[in-house]
Amino acid sequence: MQLTLFDINTKTINNITNPNSYKGIYSFHKYWGKKPTESIAFFIENCTKESDIVLDPFLGSGFISRECLSRKRRFIGIDLNPFAIEHTNFLLELPKASIFQSAVKEIEKKVKQKINETYLIGNQKIASHYLWNNDSLLKVWIRPEVGRNRIELEPTSFDLEKIKCFSNYTVRNIRNINFFTNSKINSKPEMSIYDLFTYRALHNIDLLLDEIQLFPDLIKRALLLTLTSSSGQMSSMVFAITNRGKTKNKISNKVEVGSWVIGYWRPQLHFEINVWNCFESRANKLYKALLNIDEHKYQKYESIELLLEKKQGTSIINGDCIDTMKQIPEKSIKLICTDPPHSDRIPYLELSEMWNAILNKTVFFEKEIVVSNAKERNKKKTEFIEKMKLFISESSRILTDDGTLLIYFNARDQQSWKFLEILKIGVNLQFIGAFPMEYSTNSVVQDNRKGGMTTDYALVLKKIGYNINFQHKLDSIPGWSVSMPQIVSVA
Ligand SMILES: C[S@@+](CC[C@H](N)C(=O)[O-])C[C@H]1O[C@@H](n2cnc3c(N)ncnc32)[C@H](O)[C@@H]1O
Numbered sequence: 001m002q003l004t005l006f007d008i009n010t011k012t013i014n015n016i017t018n019p020n021s022y023k024g025i026y027s028f029h030k031y032w033g034k035k036p037t038e039s040i041a042f043f044i045e046n047c048t049k050e051s052d053i054v055l056d057p058f059l060g061s062g063f064i065s066r067e068c069l070s071r072k073r074r075f076i077g078i079d080l081n082p083f084a085i086e087h088t089n090f091l092l093e094l095p096k097a098s099i100f101q102s103a104v105k106e107i108e109k110k111v112k113q114k115i116n117e118t119y120l121i122g123n124q125k126i127a128s129h130y131l132w133n134n135d136s137l138l139k140v141w142i143r144p145e146v147g148r149n150r151i152e153l154e155p156t157s158f159d160l161e162k163i164k165c166f167s168n169y170t171v172r173n174i175r176n177i178n179f180f181t182n183s184k185i186n187s188k189p190e191m192s193i194y195d196l197f198t199y200r201a202l203h204n205i206d207l208l209l210d211e212i213q214l215f216p217d218l219i220k221r222a223l224l225l226t227l228t229s230s231s232g233q234m235s236s237m238v239f240a241i242t243n244r245g246k247t248k249n250k251i252s253n254k255v256e257v258g259s260w261v262i263g264y265w266r267p268q269l270h271f272e273i274n275v276w277n278c279f280e281s282r283a284n285k286l287y288k289a290l291l292n293i294d295e296h297k298y299q300k301y302e303s304i305e306l307l308l309e310k311k312q313g314t315s316i317i318n319g320d321c322i323d324t325m326k327q328i329p330e331k332s333i334k335l336i337c338t339d340p341p342h343s344d345r346i347p348y349l350e351l352s353e354m355w356n357a358i359l360n361k362t363v364f365f366e367k368e369i370v371v372s373n374a375k376e377r378n379k380k381k382t383e384f385i386e387k388m389k390l391f392i393s394e395s396s397r398i399l400t401d402d403g404t405l406l407i408y409f410n411a412r413d414q415q416s417w418k419f420l421e422i423l424k425i426g427v428n429l430q431f432i433g434a435f436p437m438e439y440s441t442n443s444v445v446q447d448n449r450k451g452g453m454t455t456d457y458a459l460v461l462k463k464i465g466y467n468i469n470f471q472h473k474l475d476s477i478p479g480w481s482v483s484m485p486q487i488v489s490v491a
Contacts, residue, residue: 016042017478018438024289025094028282029087029229031061032262032346035339035408039437039458040064041071043337046470047404048073051311052334055398057321057391058369060348062088064337065314069298075314076304076328078321080368082361083228083352085318086221092298092314095222097290103219104226104283107211115204115276118166122158130159130272131240131255137163138269139255166199173209174202177357178365180374182350185263189376196235196264196354204275205234205358222286228355230282232260234275235354239267262351304328320367322387325394333398339408340391342456343384343416344371371416381415388419396427402466405429408437410456420484423461432468434459436479457485 019036026037040063048054050072056064059079065088068075077088095103119127121140128150129141137155144151171193179187193202205227212223232238239258257271299313304327307315317324341348349356349368356363365377369387372379395405411417423431436455462468474480 047335054335058340077316078324083355111207169199171202182374184373186265230278233278238271240269328398337406343411385419389422396429405461407459429461433482435477
């Protein structure tokens with residue numbers, strides 16, 4: 001079975017603007033601002049044929065790579081974020097479910113007990129959760145031997161002593177984190193990994209990393225991503241949900257486990273969750289997703305040059321998109337389909353820093369196209385607009401005469417859309433229409449401050465002089481409009 005979430009023959013065109021939620025392998029790892037695949041598939045199928053080249057210069061989680069390769073298109077993906085490259089390479093070379101499962105079992109044999117010993121409580125049981133109020137321990141939870149209801153215990157001096165054993169633990173396998181002063185995501189330069197995790201959690205993550213590093217590359221990548229995917233739940237950023245289920249003035253005292261959402265907040269009332277349990281549950285999720293996918297390894301080429309000589313395959317590049325697009329020959333790309341950074345909405349590299357530190361990857365923040373609250377980064381709107389204009393003009397150069405450019409965009413202020421002014425001067429591209437994308441604004445991460453736009457937009461551009469031959473299909477997309485989206489200003 002090929003992994004495509006959308007089949008143009010069986011789904012209606014309505015799915016393009018109101019797509020399904022992510023499933024299986026596509027829902028395994030969080031990445032802020034994932035784009036649904038339905039509209040991507042529509043454009044791949046209508047704008048390109050086999051062996052044509054599709055480019056996404058702002059790759060993100062990289063779903064589009066599989067959507068292209070499973071349809072026998074060649075694909076070039078670029079992203080500055082090393083995490084995005086790891087995730088895309090993972091999607092393109094998934095391990096067999098059985099091999100992944102054996103690797104997890106092997107790790108289990110080696111470290112589960114060691115990790116669980118760090119959560120041992122006085123009665124020889126293993127704690128699953130610790131509820132903290134800032135730095136004071138409020139409750140210890142254990143799983144029951146029968147049934148589903150957890151057992152909540154008062155903390156004992158044994159529990160406190162156990163925690164003390166790890167104070168001053170120095171992490172071995174995670175590189176130093178680079179944070180900036182960004183109040184939007186609660187990061188400060190003086191913060192370190194020790195502000196995000198308990199010493200005990202870091203000790204246990206190190207145990208997992210010791211084992212993961214022993215595996216061959218393909219399985220190691222899947223295991224590392226299982227770890228990054230579960231790292232939020234392993235952190236001290238898991239908030240406790242209180243007062244849920246209020247009925248008729250009765251307030252419930254029940255506390256539920258929330259999740260790490262976005263940014264680096266350590267909520268006052270928060271959980272510390274057993275690191276093995278977090279890892280295992282994520283590994284199970286991946287295992288189940290892998291069961292539904294035929295192993296398929298797509299041919300990858302180190303350089304764009306090599307890919308250009310072939311009829312099939314992909315090249316995935318970690319770097320700045322403008323620098324990399326300059327290496328692409330003119331008129332060689334049939335479709336550019338991309339979701340660039342949306343001005344000041346999501347500082348991707350700052351948010352991915354926890355994952356990149358675990359993956360031990362170096363990040364080049366200077367080249368990021370973004371508007372960041374972090375003053376020391378000096379990432380302003382003027383630079384954002386200039387870089388986006390360069391992206392458009394490079395797109396114009398490398399697209400074939402019958403090429404199409406599809407840009408997903410949403411910014412809550414008019415100024416951030418100004419890069420499109422380049423269409424009036426000097427580029428060989430023309431705006432032909434846009435349609436709204438309801439999906440991504442439903443995400444908890446999206447910026448829905450007062451005055452913000454309520455939907456993302458997909459903007460369709462084509463080379464001047466070329467007549468799109470599937471105009472009738474575009475016309476039937478719900479909300480399709482030949483005028484630019486009306487921007488709501490918050491000024
Ligand atoms: C909106 S996200 C893309 C999300 C993607 N559509 C998905 O479904 O996951 C924008 C991406 O642009 C990347 N980016 C930012 N500056 C870049 C640059 N100069 N060159 C290449 N990629 C860059 C970020 O790392 C981020 O992954």
